Amino acid sequence: MISLPTSRSDWRLVGRTVRLVLGRPPYASFALLVGSLVAIGLSASQNLRFVVRVLVSAEVSIGFKVEFLSSLLPFLGPQFDAFHGTAIYAIAALTGVNVAVLAYHLLEHDLSVEGSGGSAAGVVFGTLGAGCAACGPGILAGVVGVVGGAGLLTALPFHGLEFSMVAVVVLLLSIYWLADGMRGGEIRGCPVDLDR
């Protein structure tokens, strides 16, 4: 039975679980790696084929490739405004945390993906939502274009930021469901849920 986080103790559970998992350097590094890749991937989503072409090209130096990748990221380049940029980093950070907690859950608690709540849905929504966060709606324009409504996103009050907000909510829920599934267990020898 999937429940929603309705009380402060639910969110305390989330905070404690995340803190305990990220307290282990391998999982913190994994979260950082995943978050960075997600931020780069989402920022590159509008020009994905071109970005790959630049990265594998022998015509440009490593330094230029780093500069090029950096220029795609929110606040380091002009591609996104502050709202969309913040949304991309929020989704990247939450996805990193989500995947790290999921990995801990699977590896340390010996569980299967089927029993891991909404994490997969969270990652899927994260990808879809942040792709939409790109003002020129790269991913969704392709999807929506198939049904002849590529301009649909421009009709939305926040031009697609709505999808990013959905992604953030779903990722938060996903992390909660993971933490909820870890109640009764231990992380680094500490009980996950102090209220039980």
Add this chain to the structure above:
Amino acid sequence: MGATAGLAGCLQQGGSSGESVEDHPAANALDGQPFIGEAPLEAEKLIVAFEDPTCTSCSRFHTSTFDDVRSEIVEPDSASFVYRPYRYTGRSWATPAIHAVLETTARDRDAAWELLGFYYDTVTSLSGSSFATETRSFLETSTSVDAEAVIAASEARTHQSVLETAEADGDEAGVVSTPTFYLFQNGTFETELTGSVDVTAFEAGFRV
């Protein structure tokens, strides 16, 4: 509206690299469009930009990257940057603004870029009701162009065929949002860039 690029644009992905500039829809009918640098079809490097003057992402490109493109690519090289109109946002003043820009281009190309810059600077505050007053005021105070003639041309939709041709070409090229840039070098298509990208992306586009 040009934004309904649909399936064709989705599948074509901006044409194939190596396609001749003469055959690429993005570079079709460039006469009468605002440009900086060399004459578009004579330049070694050509950037064709599909933009909507009411688009905030286009505004961000013009306030953050456009000057760098001008100083680092267009001015030092044999290059040209051409603006082609493409209505994307659906805002009510997009159509008259495009006509005003095209009419100003016909009278004074430099003034057209100033007018575009004005629209991008005021993209969040301009509206359909304030458009004519603000445009007239800007042209009278900042340029020597006949403001009344520009407003009249804007209201009469004098450049409708140019606008419709640009949007049809954009659709055929695969534009699904604005700004979208098509890069050509030595007469052949190199790549397509979407969004308010940094000048580094343009440099990369001409190098890989």
